[in-house]
Amino acid sequence: MRSASAAVLLFLLAQESASGFVTPRATYSCRSSSSSCRDITALESGKINKSIDEKETEISEGTTPPSISDKSISVFASLWGTGGVMLLLVEAFRRTLPSALEPIRSAAFSPLQWASYFSAVALFAYGQGFKCLQRKLAPLVVKRTSVLASGESQQRTLINTLLAPVYAIGLISASKSRLIKAHYLVWGTVSLQVALQRGWVLGNSGPVLNIVNAGFCAGFFWGIAALTWQALLLLKTGTAPLIDADLP
Numbered sequence: 001m002r003s004a005s006a007a008v009l010l011f012l013l014a015q016e017s018a019s020g021f022v023t024p025r026a027t028y029s030c031r032s033s034s035s036s037c038r039d040i041t042a043l044e045s046g047k048i049n050k051s052i053d054e055k056e057t058e059i060s061e062g063t064t065p066p067s068i069s070d071k072s073i074s075v076f077a078s079l080w081g082t083g084g085v086m087l088l089l090v091e092a093f094r095r096t097l098p099s100a101l102e103p104i105r106s107a108a109f110s111p112l113q114w115a116s117y118f119s120a121v122a123l124f125a126y127g128q129g130f131k132c133l134q135r136k137l138a139p140l141v142v143k144r145t146s147v148l149a150s151g152e153s154q155q156r157t158l159i160n161t162l163l164a165p166v167y168a169i170g171l172i173s174a175s176k177s178r179l180i181k182a183h184y185l186v187w188g189t190v191s192l193q194v195a196l197q198r199g200w201v202l203g204n205s206g207p208v209l210n211i212v213n214a215g216f217c218a219g220f221f222w223g224i225a226a227l228t229w230q231a232l233l234l235l236k237t238g239t240a241p242l243i244d245a246d247l248p
Helices: 002-019 024-032 034-060 068-106 111-150 158-162 164-169 176-198 207-237
Strands: none
Touching (some): 111 164, 176 207
């Protein structure tokens, strides 16, 4: 009788061990006491629940890689923000270039007019190109574009993404001081350019118009080069300019 019971016990242990769900030690505990069996089951369930909770925590903390859609939106926001501002500068440069090159083609300037021409080029290149576009606008555009692309501070909304060039300049979603400066700079420049192109200030032609357009052309060209350089630095180093993004 004892040998038969031992044989049955060995058979049951072999079956449970082969299945991989319950160890011999756990089987003995469950057979010895029903409360111990419940404790072992609760312990195993607790380990499973803890593992699930850890996975959920990792996902909530952002340890998982971003999805393809997030990467696509980031790339679009970055390219559209910086590229849109670049297109505006290129268009302004293109519009002023023919008038700026007219004295060079005709060679009709006097020495005094040539002195005024190159003085305007130097003055605008420093004042508009270096001080305004290189030191202020270009770093601001790259900084705000990187913030928009990364989604920091809840700035990557649908409106800001679609109007990324406007956002990059600081015309929307910016601090009060930045909004005032950006609107003053943009609308002042646009108004002056329209007035010059329509001939409301200096007429439709003439040496003075050529000289002023040459200065604007130099400033816009300097700004294009500065913005291109800042964008390349961001691509190379992955670090945005260390300036305030002027967020609201």
